[in-house]
Amino acid sequence: MMQRPSDDMLVAFLDGEVDEAQFAEIAAWLDRDPSLRARLASLSEATALVREAFEPILREPVPERLFAATHSSPETNVVAFQPKPAGRILGNTPRWWITMATAASFACFMFGASISYVATTDSTKTSKTAGPNLDNFPVLHIQMLNATATEASVEIPPPETDKPLPSDVILPDLKPWGLVFVGGRRIAAEGKPAFQFTYTTDNKELGPVTLFVTNTAEPDVEPTFDNRENVNMLYWRHRGHGYYIVGGANKGWMWSLKNDIAYQLKAM
């Protein structure tokens, strides 16, 4: 018979790290020793409290600098770990309404150019530019939001291009993020058909968000973050397609969305 279980053994017992024989012996001790049971209960309570205390950290938004650190070139962005005293403000950028207001005024300015861009682009020609004008995507994003705000629904795709989506372009399911698909349409970019999918959410730090999927002959490009007139954008090119996530979400959210979208569209 083993001696009265030590704290080490009780903790291992709680963690399921004892073998069958030890388990049986500790259980027997617990049956006949109320003080040991009390000891086990207090250790167990502390364990549960610690687990619970650290659980919410998993649900915190990850700062964008950490997303950036997972992709950055170490030669150009090596930061030594230099802990600083607490108190640094690590704020998110909950500037949705400001962004939208600015973007809306920007959209008014750019609207004509955008429509012109879409209308005059000949889908049979291939652009010789390195890629589409990035300024157009925020405009088209805002345009779709305005449409969804004033119309009961947006045609998907519009009547003049009522063909099914190409087999290599699917509508990403972003419901796990709380993003609801509200409209899509076929547009043109780089002289080729492209697709716009817009999602909204009550989470104003995240949405609304628009994803553009273009066809391109340009080489692959690593994911790149950009900001055009206070509208954020994360884009990359992969195997003949360009992917552009546009919206007011901060860089951290953008990276998270990019990972999910790239996974679903096999664009990684």
Place this chain on the structure above:
Amino acid sequence: MNDIFSEQLVASLPRLRRFARGLTGTVAQADDLVQSACERALTRRHQYQEGTRFDSWMFRIVQTIWIDHLRSRDVRKEEAEIEDDKFGTDEPQRRAEARLALEEVRRAATRLPPEQRAALMLVTVDGFSYKEAAEIAQVPVGTIMSRLARARVALTAILEQGGGLRGSTDDATAQR
């Protein structure tokens, strides 16, 4: 390879942040630590062996950087400064009791010696087995076992004294 590597890195960020928070005790330090770990991982990605657990590899990097930091700096003094910062909070008093209680438990955990803290975080919070935790911490399994036991006993004592769950700012300061 690089894309998959980065994807794995991104996926592990929440758990790394939690582990780092347990080690350092503050959001800012924890994120600095995770950032350093990501950067080190990128520079040493050739050392990662496909088929082995990526999360364990990353936890080891976090732990190693943290230990290096402890060895290279006068952490005791720095921690005292950080504690002062934390206790001198301007947060409205007891506005959210539940949240505060959890913070108190986290604070109690950060009072443990660093090696006990690491063992507690790896096994109790993150669910690694003793063997896995031992590999991450690069110590024998028996060492993990005893560190864990001491950590749990100490934590139980702190919480029972009220220093963790019900302790006031003054209590916490007095116990230091």
